[in-house]
Amino acid sequence: MLVYSFQTYDFYSVGLPWTTQNYVDLVTAGSYAKLFVKTLIIAVLVTLGALVLGSPFAYYISRVAGRRLAVFLLLVTVLPLWMNVVIRNYSWIALITNNGVLNTVLQAIGLPKLDIIYTLNIVIVVGITLALPFAVLVLYATMGNISNEVEEASLDLGSNRLRTFLKVIFPLSASGYQTATLLIFMPTLAFYVTPIMLGGTEGAMVATALMPVVRDVLDFAQGGAYIVPIVAILMLMVFLLRRGINIDNLYRSGVGSNVARHTQRRSIWLLAYVIVILAISYLPLFSMVLFSFGKNSSAVFPMQGGTLHWYRDLFSSGSMLLALKFSIIVAIETAIVSLMLCAPAAYAVVRHRFPGRGAYLFISLLPMLIPEIILGLAILVLLITTGVPLSLQTVVLGHVTLALPFVFLTILAQQYGFDRSIEEASKDLGATPLMTFIKVVLPLMVPALIAGAFLAITISFNDFVVAFILTSGESTLPLYIFGLQKAGTSPSSNALGTLIIVGVVLVLLIVLIRPWDMVIRRVNKARATFGS
Numbered sequence: 001m002l003v004y005s006f007q008t009y010d011f012y013s014v015g016l017p018w019t020t021q022n023y024v025d026l027v028t029a030g031s032y033a034k035l036f037v038k039t040l041i042i043a044v045l046v047t048l049g050a051l052v053l054g055s056p057f058a059y060y061i062s063r064v065a066g067r068r069l070a071v072f073l074l075l076v077t078v079l080p081l082w083m084n085v086v087i088r089n090y091s092w093i094a095l096i097t098n099n100g101v102l103n104t105v106l107q108a109i110g111l112p113k114l115d116i117i118y119t120l121n122i123v124i125v126v127g128i129t130l131a132l133p134f135a136v137l138v139l140y141a142t143m144g145n146i147s148n149e150v151e152e153a154s155l156d157l158g159s160n161r162l163r164t165f166l167k168v169i170f171p172l173s174a175s176g177y178q179t180a181t182l183l184i185f186m187p188t189l190a191f192y193v194t195p196i197m198l199g200g201t202e203g204a205m206v207a208t209a210l211m212p213v214v215r216d217v218l219d220f221a222q223g224g225a226y227i228v229p230i231v232a233i234l235m236l237m238v239f240l241l242r243r244g245i246n247i248d249n250l251y252r253s254g255v256g257s258n259v260a261r262h263t264q265r266r267s268i269w270l271l272a273y274v275i276v277i278l279a280i281s282y283l284p285l286f287s288m289v290l291f292s293f294g295k296n297s298s299a300v301f302p303m304q305g306g307t308l309h310w311y312r313d314l315f316s317s318g319s320m321l322l323a324l325k326f327s328i329i330v331a332i333e334t335a336i337v338s339l340m341l342c343a344p345a346a347y348a349v350v351r352h353r354f355p356g357r358g359a360y361l362f363i364s365l366l367p368m369l370i371p372e373i374i375l376g377l378a379i380l381v382l383l384i385t386t387g388v389p390l391s392l393q394t395v396v397l398g399h400v401t402l403a404l405p406f407v408f409l410t411i412l413a414q415q416y417g418f419d420r421s422i423e424e425a426s427k428d429l430g431a432t433p434l435m436t437f438i439k440v441v442l443p444l445m446v447p448a449l450i451a452g453a454f455l456a457i458t459i460s461f462n463d464f465v466v467a468f469i470l471t472s473g474e475s476t477l478p479l480y481i482f483g484l485q486k487a488g489t490s491p492s493s494n495a496l497g498t499l500i501i502v503g504v505v506l507v508l509l510i511v512l513i514r515p516w517d518m519v520i521r522r523v524n525k526a527r528a529t530f531g532s
Contacts (some may be wrong), residue, residue, distance in 0.1 A: 119199030142176025
């Protein structure tokens with residue numbers, strides 16, 4: 001994209017002569033300059049909002065709440081991350097539309113309606129709710145690693161919780177805030193789904209202007225000039241925050257590996273705060289579920305009776321079933337390819353020291369930081385340049401790129417915790433390295449492989465932006481939902497969104513309960529009984 005940004009566009013093709021006119025046009029075009037500044041402001045506000053709101057939340061679940069309550073609240077907090085981003089944005093429409101739940105309640109208590117749909121304000125609000133789970137998750141892991149004695153000493157010396165947090169917990173959590181800033185600021189800088197669905201003209205951002213330039217008219221020259229400043233900001237952010245982020249320690253910590261040791265001090269106000277934040281986050285989803293059973297064809301509250309008509313229509317829709325089929329195919333292929341690439345890489349990185357190992361670990365994390373729209377457009381440029389036609393397989397390529405760091409992180413965390421003495425004992429007994437891997441390492445790696453596959457499938461199933469860029473016409477489920485939404489607030493969209501939420505909850509419950517462990521135990525018990 002950098003090379004293309006210095007070339008000339010001519011009717012669906014880019015080539016010589018070299019030019020800087022694309023950048024000159026950006027600087028001299030007042031509309032783009034305003035759009036870029038507005039995008040920066042939105043990204044800063046969303047990042048600050050998520051960090052400020054997430055700090056008391058993370059502090060409570062990591063250091064105050066009881067162990068079981070903390071785990072429950074953490075699961076409830078991160079649950080939306082497994083839900084489709086189109087659904088999470090669409091669910092706000094039923095809540096904030098002119099005759100929706102929010103305005104109906106405001107009128108009932110004598111307050112004026114809020115006209116916030118298709119405005120800049122709703123883009124910021126929704127952006128904060130989308131980013132909040134990332135902030136809470138990262139800060140929870142960081143705050144939970146701080147010694148309890150340090151906090152107790154501050155409290156015993158007369159400091160209240162706020163002063164203790166500002167003077168003790170916050171400075172010791174600096175690395176977590178730096179990591180959370182990167183994970184939130186960079187994707188927000190290239191927001192696409194939220195502005196296009198909820199922002200309207202007022203809430204437009206750089207990504208909404210970039211997408212048609214590259215995807216529709218293939219103007220890679222102008223598109224490259226759009227993207228280069230965003231990538232430059234990414235590199236600057238990584239450089240400025242590099243000292244606070246230890247990539248190797250991040251991989252060693254794993255995902256959800258820390259359950260904090262809690263104090264005996266309780267705070268009803270912090271608990272109330274956490275409940276309010278969760279209620280605000282889940283209210284749009286509850287509104288969508290509610291309207292999926294309404295007789296009205298639009299989101300009007302209160303509803304005029306209940307019905308299952310929209311669910312019946314949904315299951316009789318051939319296009320929906322076809323989109324579901326495409327999503328399943330892409331998700332399974334994404335999981336298989338991701339595991340094939342990540343499992344050997346994680347195995348090698350843990351067991352061998354080689355030049356550039358730190359850089360390799362950092363590069364493996366980059367797709368988590370680079371906005372999806374930039375990754376998707378970069379892959380699109382590569383495919384078109386090399387003459388590869390768009391298809392479901394190109395969508396798989398994009399989804400593998402998105403899933404790789406998450407799958408790699410999951411398997412690498414398991415490998416860091418692997419007891420190498422078992423492996424050494426196998427070799428001492430005469431087993432070859434290959435036999436040791438098959439008989440010893442691989443069986444113990446299975447839980448991480450299952451978790452990695454689950455992550456890859458979830459990422460693929462939920463992605464909209466990359467699939468939208470790289471598909472040739474076959475609609476995956478998120479694209480199908482987006483198509484329904486473009487026609488207006490559809491009860492069928494509400495029904496489909498409700499089914500997706502139920503499916504996500506059921507899958508997560510299965511993963512948490514782990515019924516296969518019980519089956520394995522029974523099989524092993526039967527083998528032991530039969531063998532004796």
